[in-house]
Structures are given as structure tokens and as C-alpha cells.
Amino acid sequence: MAVSLRRVQTGHRRRRPGLRRQARLLPVVPAVVLLLVFLAGPVLWAFHASFTNAALTGRNARNPGWIGFDNYARLLSDPMLPLSLGLTVLFVGGSAIVGQNLLGLTLAVLMRRARRPVAAVVGTAVVAAWVLPEIVAAFAAYAYFSRDGTLNQLLGGLGLGQTDWLYSFPLVAILLANIWRGTAFSMLVYRAALSDIPGEVTEAALMDGAGGWQRLAFITIPMIRGSIATNLMLITLQTLAVFTLIWVMTAGGPANASTTLPVLAYLEAFKFGDIGYGTAVASVLILIGLVFGAAYVRLLREDKP
Amino acid sequence: MGRALKITSLIAAAGFVLTACSAASPEAETRTLKVAYQKTDSFTALDTLFQAAKQEFEAANQGVTVALEPIQANDDDYGTKLALALRSPSTAPDVFYEDTFKVRSDVDAGYLLKLDSHLEGWEDWDTFDDGAKAAGLGDDGGTYAVPLGTDTRGIWYNKKVLTAAGVSVPWEPRTWQDILDTARKIKASDATVVPFNMYAGKATGEGTVMQSFYELLYGTGSELYDADAKKWVVGSPGFTDSLGFLKTLYDEKLAVSPAEALDANVWKKVFGEWLPEGKLGATVEGSYTPSFWQKGGSYEWAEYGQDMGVTAFPTQNGQAPGGVSMSGGWTLAVGAETKNPDLAFEFLATALNQKNSLAFNVASSQIAVRKDVAADSGYQAANPFVKDVSELVAVTHYRPATAEYPRISAAVQEATEAVITGAKSPEQAAADYDTAVKGIVGEAKTVAK
Numbered sequence: 001m002a003v004s005l006r007r008v009q010t011g012h013r014r015r016r017p018g019l020r021r022q023a024r025l026l027p028v029v030p031a032v033v034l035l036l037v038f039l040a041g042p043v044l045w046a047f048h049a050s051f052t053n054a055a056l057t058g059r060n061a062r063n064p065g066w067i068g069f070d071n072y073a074r075l076l077s078d079p080m081l082p083l084s085l086g087l088t089v090l091f092v093g094g095s096a097i098v099g100q101n102l103l104g105l106t107l108a109v110l111m112r113r114a115r116r117p118v119a120a121v122v123g124t125a126v127v128a129a130w131v132l133p134e135i136v137a138a139f140a141a142y143a144y145f146s147r148d149g150t151l152n153q154l155l156g157g158l159g160l161g162q163t164d165w166l167y168s169f170p171l172v173a174i175l176l177a178n179i180w181r182g183t184a185f186s187m188l189v190y191r192a193a194l195s196d197i198p199g200e201v202t203e204a205a206l207m208d209g210a211g212g213w214q215r216l217a218f219i220t221i222p223m224i225r226g227s228i229a230t231n232l233m234l235i236t237l238q239t240l241a242v243f244t245l246i247w248v249m250t251a252g253g254p255a256n257a258s259t260t261l262p263v264l265a266y267l268e269a270f271k272f273g274d275i276g277y278g279t280a281v282a283s284v285l286i287l288i289g290l291v292f293g294a295a296y297v298r299l300l301r302e303d304k305p
Numbered sequence: 306m307g308r309a310l311k312i313t314s315l316i317a318a319a320g321f322v323l324t325a326c327s328a329a330s331p332e333a334e335t336r337t338l339k340v341a342y343q344k345t346d347s348f349t350a351l352d353t354l355f356q357a358a359k360q361e362f363e364a365a366n367q368g369v370t371v372a373l374e375p376i377q378a379n380d381d382d383y384g385t386k387l388a389l390a391l392r393s394p395s396t397a398p399d400v401f402y403e404d405t406f407k408v409r410s411d412v413d414a415g416y417l418l419k420l421d422s423h424l425e426g427w428e429d430w431d432t433f434d435d436g437a438k439a440a441g442l443g444d445d446g447g448t449y450a451v452p453l454g455t456d457t458r459g460i461w462y463n464k465k466v467l468t469a470a471g472v473s474v475p476w477e478p479r480t481w482q483d484i485l486d487t488a489r490k491i492k493a494s495d496a497t498v499v500p501f502n503m504y505a506g507k508a509t510g511e512g513t514v515m516q517s518f519y520e521l522l523y524g525t526g527s528e529l530y531d532a533d534a535k536k537w538v539v540g541s542p543g544f545t546d547s548l549g550f551l552k553t554l555y556d557e558k559l560a561v562s563p564a565e566a567l568d569a570n571v572w573k574k575v576f577g578e579w580l581p582e583g584k585l586g587a588t589v590e591g592s593y594t595p596s597f598w599q600k601g602g603s604y605e606w607a608e609y610g611q612d613m614g615v616t617a618f619p620t621q622n623g624q625a626p627g628g629v630s631m632s633g634g635w636t637l638a639v640g641a642e643t644k645n646p647d648l649a650f651e652f653l654a655t656a657l658n659q660k661n662s663l664a665f666n667v668a669s670s671q672i673a674v675r676k677d678v679a680a681d682s683g684y685q686a687a688n689p690f691v692k693d694v695s696e697l698v699a700v701t702h703y704r705p706a707t708a709e710y711p712r713i714s715a716a717v718q719e720a721t722e723a724v725i726t727g728a729k730s731p732e733q734a735a736a737d738y739d740t741a742v743k744g745i746v747g748e749a750k751t752v753a754k
Contacts, residue, residue: 056389061413061415166564168564253508253722254567272715273711
């Protein structure tokens with residue numbers, strides 16, 4: 001009886017291994033469907049729209065026509081593209097890859113050594129900016145950097161005069177604002193990664209006479225390489241997409257001095273009503289994001305033994 | 306499996322970059338009229354109008370619900386949100402508030418219902434001013450929108466500031482030079498006062514062109530668009546001269562600093578702080594200006610009637626007709642896809658009847674387009690400037706209402722920004738504008754004059 005039952009079971013398992021595996025994927029299906037509908041859907045729609053002359057109003061609003069690569073050809077000859085690309089690279093490089101990443105790592109390393117209350121206060125202060133909704137953070141940053149803002153009042157108190165930060169140094173202002181807002185994420189990732197480093201390893205290095213910098217360079221950083229790559233990928237993509245912060249603070253101005261690709265895409269699609277051209281800009285942005293994503297995914301794979 | 310995960314995560318990552326738009330739920334009942342309009346903290350007159358019209362209409366039409374859908378946004382964003390809603394029949398409102406300069410391109414897009422057959426049976430239509438009726442015309446000559454009111458633009462000056470500087474009031478500048486002379490006089494008498502504000506740059510959007518650049522341009526005898534030839538004007542000396550005037554104003558610090566000019570909120574300071582506090586000599590603004598200062602306005606200022614004066618913006622050298630104004634204004638329109646065109650038009654007619662038009666024109670300091678409203682004593686006494694600004698209708702101009710206009714306007718704004726920040730000379734900025742225009746509409750649709 002017992003034997004025959006087992007035979008039936010094994011026979012059953014042998015006959016339909018694919019079905020079991022597929023059944024195991026079932027719980028993932030809703031998530032995948034949601035991703036496809038709400039993430040892949042708009043991306044595909046944007047790609048499609050970028051090959052049309054879709055517009056908000058006018059003759060092509062309801063029945064856009066297929067115009068092939070015209071939008072892309074126009075984009076390549078648009079003097080705004082190199083400017084906007086350059087600004088985007090500076091913004092992402094400066095505020096994410098250098099700013100948030102290094103500052104987050106530094107904070108995480110220092111907080112391991114700091115006294116508990118100090119670490120708690122610093123941690124709360126940094127995370128507070130991350131907790132704020134983007135629009136609130138953007139207004140806070142605008143209020144801080146604007147002409148009558150906090151920064152100028154502080155500088156005025158020191159007798160350093162008034163600078164129109166958002167006008168004279170718009171890129172610096174949005175860089176600093178984004179570093180302020182986003183550092184918490186890197187800090188949290190690195191704190192988690194650092195706490196995973198076994199104490200023995202650091203101890204052994206200490207015994208061998210490694211100094212603080214040597215331990216950081218040869219022990220800590222190699223051991224958290226995976227976290228660094230993951231963190232870089234996430235903050236790069238997040239920063240590529242930053243729109244609200246820039247829109248509220250400078251709206252891309254003055255004289256386009258802070259028009260990154262997302263701002264340019266918005267301006268073209270909604271301010272000028274040229275949805276086709278705007279989505280072409282957005283598609284370029286997606287491509288850049290994909291390239292970064294692929295590069296980091298590769299980095300992660302090489303990391304594994 | 307690993308590959309699928311990777312692809313999924315890449316797609317998810319790309320999703321970070323592009324945010325999706327959301328769709329609204331479809332209409333639940335057929336006998337519901339959706340009404341879309343603009344409402345902001347400082348602009349509630351329209352909300353009041355529609356609330357009143359809704360009550361009146363629902364009482365007269367049993368079983369019909371009017372769903373008011375105010376959109377909280379500035380003019381630019383309102384236009385965008387409305388256009389997005391109009392793109393799909395399931396989200397398109399039945400009746401909506403429409404900017405006059407968007408009427409033609411939205412007719413082109415097929416968003417607006419032709420109203421000719423409805424207007425024939427509406428006796429009130431005869432009371433509308435003929436000039437104002439033209440604002441609702443499509444390219445085919447049909448009427449697609451009914452005007453709510455119009456506006457004009459002139460120079461608003463603070464009499465106290467001018468008198469303190471030794472300028473006699475009423476002030477009536479005849480030429481651009483008169484403006485500069487007066488501004489220099491104010492500057493010399495009190496360096497802390499901003500003598501003369503004219504908007505510039507992209508931050509103030511349409512304000513830059515409607516309340517500044519076009520007053521200059523149309524006063525040189527030049528124009529933006531040759532309406533007869535349907536071509537955009539390039540290479541005009543008037544364009545360069547206008548930029549030159551702005552340059553003088555900003556370079557000599559007779560206007561606000563470029564940094565202040567490029568703050569999108571500068572107009573709030575003009576109305577809310579500088580003029581009431583006597584820190585600004587004069588500004589170019591619209592006939593709706595008193596709506597900010599009168600009782601219930603966003604910057605109540607009891608003495609504005611005595612302290613402020615209004616005058617026409619002069620032509621370059623005082624040439625005929627001696628003044629320049631720009632006009633815009635808003636209309637009500639019916640959505641092309643509405644399921645109840647008759648009801649929708651009836652609601653539009655209720656909202657625009659004599660009583661409601663009067664209340665709206667008074668509350669928002671609009672120039673009336675209904676003759677029976679214009680003749681009403683309540684309207685004429687609404688604020689001390691009704692007569693002055695209404696007279697500017699004689700010298701007013703309208704924006705070219707074509708689909709390319711928003712882009713051309715942006716190019717003009719960019720030219721002013723480049724000049725006041727010192728990035729380009731007026732000649733360079735004008736040449737770059739010409740290139741931009743040719744790029745936007747194509748060389749064939751431009752004319753040099």
C-alpha cells in the first residue's frame with residue numbers, strides 16, 4: 001500500500017515536472033503583470049510616440065502620424081541636446097556618483113566609530129531629508145537657496161553678502177539639494193553592508209599592522225563591492241529621473257542652465273505640446289538608464305565567485 | 306530564470322526614469338455634465354460663477370447633475386491638464402474654460418464642438434460685442450467658443466512714488482524716451498525704489514510677452530505675425546529695438562535685477578509688496594490688476610484707487626495711434642465628444658447670462674463683452690479704472706492664435722532672457738530668434754520685413 005502510493009507519487013512527479021515549476025511561478029504573476037502594465041507599458045508607449053508627430057493640440061492631436069526617425073534627427077541637430085546631456089552628466093556624476101555615494105560611505109564609516117547618541121542624531125538628520133516627499137524637499141531647498149532664503153540670511157549674519165544662488169549657480173544649488181536629499185539612501189545601504197563585515201577580518205588586518213586607510217582600501221571596500229555596485233545603480237537611475245526638485249527650484253533656468261534631460265522632455269512635451277519630440281527625449285533618457293543599468297548588472301555578476 | 310529576473314529589473318529600473326500618467330474613471334451617468342475650469346488661491350471668481358450656474362441650472366433641469374471639476378493650476382499648467390483631458394473622450398469635460406489663444410489649435414485638434422446651430426437660437430448672443438465674438442472663431446469661420454470677458458494692458462503707476470520724484474501726475478508718457486526719462490528721475494531721487502518694471506525671461510511665461518515685449522514690439526510698427534500672408538515676421542528692426550529697450554532698462558538698473566525678473570513669483574511681489582509699499586514706480590500689467598487689490602482680492606489694498614494711476618503704453622516715437630495694448634481673455638467651450646450637446650450648451654448659456662457675467666466681470670476685473678453688462682452701473686463702478694482700461698480696447702492687439710504660437714512665444718521669452726542677463730546683445734538675440742522661428746515653422750512660413 002505504502003509502496004504503491006509512493007510509486008504513484010513519483011510517477012506523478014516524473015510525468016509533470018514542468019507544471020510544478022510553472023505553478024511555483026504563479027504567485028509572481030500579479031507582480032509581473034503589474035510591472036508590465038504600469039512600467040513596461042508606458043515605456044513602450046513612449047518609444048512608439050517618439051516616432052510620431054503626436055501633439056497636445058492642433059491637427060495632430062487626435063490622429064498622430066508616423067514620421068519615422070524625424071524626431072530623433074531633429075534632436076541630434078538641436079543645440080539643446082549637448083547642453084542638456086552635459087548638464088545631466090554633471091548632475092548625475094556630481095550629486096549621485098560622487099556626492100551621495102561618497103558622503104553616504106563616509107557617514108556610514110564614521111558612524112561605526114561615533115558614540116551612540118552622535119550616531120543617532122546624525123542618522124536622524126540625514127534620514128529626515130529622505131523621508132520628506134520630493135515636492136516638500138524641493139520647496140525646502142527652494143526656500144533655503146532663494147534670494148531671501150535661509151542660506152542668504154545665514155551668510156548675511158556673517159557679513160558675507162547676498163548671492164542669488166538659484167540664478168548665479170543654479171547647477172550647484174540643485175546638486176547640493178540632491179545630495180542633501182539622497183545621501184540617506186547610500187548611508188543606509190553602506191551601514192547595512194559594513195555591519196556584515198566579520199569582525200575577525202578587520203582584526204586580522206589590524207594584527208598585520210594595517211592603518212585606517214589601508215583597512216578601508218584593502219578590506220572594507222573590496223568586501224562591500226557588491227553593495228557599492230547596487231547602490232550606484234539605484235542612485236544613478238534615481239538621479240537621472242529627478243524632475244520635481246529641479247522644476248521647483250529653477251524650472252530649468254536661468255537661460256537653460258539647469259535643463260537636464262527630464263526637464264527638457266517635460267518642456268517639449270507639455271509646455272510646447274510636442275509630445276512626439278518630448279517622448280523622443282525621454283526615450284534617449286531611458287536608453288541612458290538602460291546602459292547604466294546593464295553596466296552595473298555586469299559589475300554585480302563579475303562580483304560573484 | 307536569472308535572465309528573466311535581470312530583464313524585469315532592467316525594465317523596473319527604466320520605469321524609474323519615465324513616470325506613467327493615470328487615467329480617470331469613465332463617466333458614470335449620461336445625464337451628468339462635467340465642467341472643467343481653473344481655480345487657484347488667488348483666482349476664485351470662476352469657481353463662484355460655476356457654483357451659481359450649477360444651482361440655477363440644476364433647479365431648472367430636474368435629473369441633471371453638474372459635476373464641477375476645478376483644476377488647481379497656473380495658466381500654463383491648466384492648459385496642459387485640460388489638453389490631456391481632452392485627448393480622450395472618456396476624460397473630456399462637457400463644458401470647459403478655454404484660453405482664447407488656444408481656441409484655433411484646439412478646433413484643429415477636433416476638441417471643440419461647433420456652436421453655430423445653438424447660437425442661432427440663443428437671443429443673448431446679439432448682446433455680445435462683435436470684436437469679442439471673433440475670439441471664438443475657428444479657421445473655418447464657425448464659432449466654437451463664447452467669450453467670458455477680455456482684458457487690456459497698460460502702465461500702472463504709483464502716484465506717490467512719481468510725485469516724490471517730481472513727476473507730475475496724471476503721467477502720460479508719449480514715447481519710449483519719456484519712460485526712460487521718468488525712470489531715471491525716480492532712480493535719481495530715491496535709489497531704493499525700482500522705477501519701472503517690465504517682465505522678461507522664461508520664468509514669467511506669457512506674462513513676459515503679453516505684459517512687456519509685445520507692448521514694445523507692436524509700438525514700433527512691427528508685428529510678430531503677418532496675419533494676411535499667414536507668415537511669421539523675422540529680421541524686423543522693431544524686434545531688435547524692443548530688445549534694446551529692455552536692455553537699457555535692465556542695464557541701467559531701472560528695472561528689477563535680472564535674478565528677480567527670472568523668479569516665476571516676481572509678479573506676486575509686484576502686486577503684493579512693491580506697489581502697495583511704494584517700492585516700485587510703475588509696471589506694465591493687465592486690466593485685471595484691481596482684482597488683486599479690491600476687497601476679497603489676494604493682496605487687499607484699500608488705497609489703491611487713490612494711489613495708483615493707469616495710462617496707455619506709448620509707441621516707440623509717439624507715432625499713431627499713440628498707444629499699445631495687448632488683449633487676451635478666456636471663453637467657455639463645449640467638448641466635441643459630449644453626449645449631451647444641447648444640455649451642455651444650455652449650461653454654457655446659463656453661466657454666461659447677464660447676471661452671472663456681471664458678477665464674474667466685476668469679481669475678476671474683466672472687461673465686459675456683453676453690452677448689457679458693460680452698460681450696467683454696478684459694472685462701471687466696480688473699480689476706479691474700468692473706464693480707463695476699457696478705452697485701451699481701441700489700441701489693442703491679439704496674439705496670433707496658431708498651433709505654433711507657444712513655441713514662438715518661448716523663443717521670444719528666451720531672447721529677452723538672453724538680453725537682460727547680458728548673455729547676448731539685442732542684435733545677436735534677434736538673429737537667434739530668427740533662426741529659431743525658421744526652425745519652428747520652416748523658412749517658407751517666414752517673411753522678412
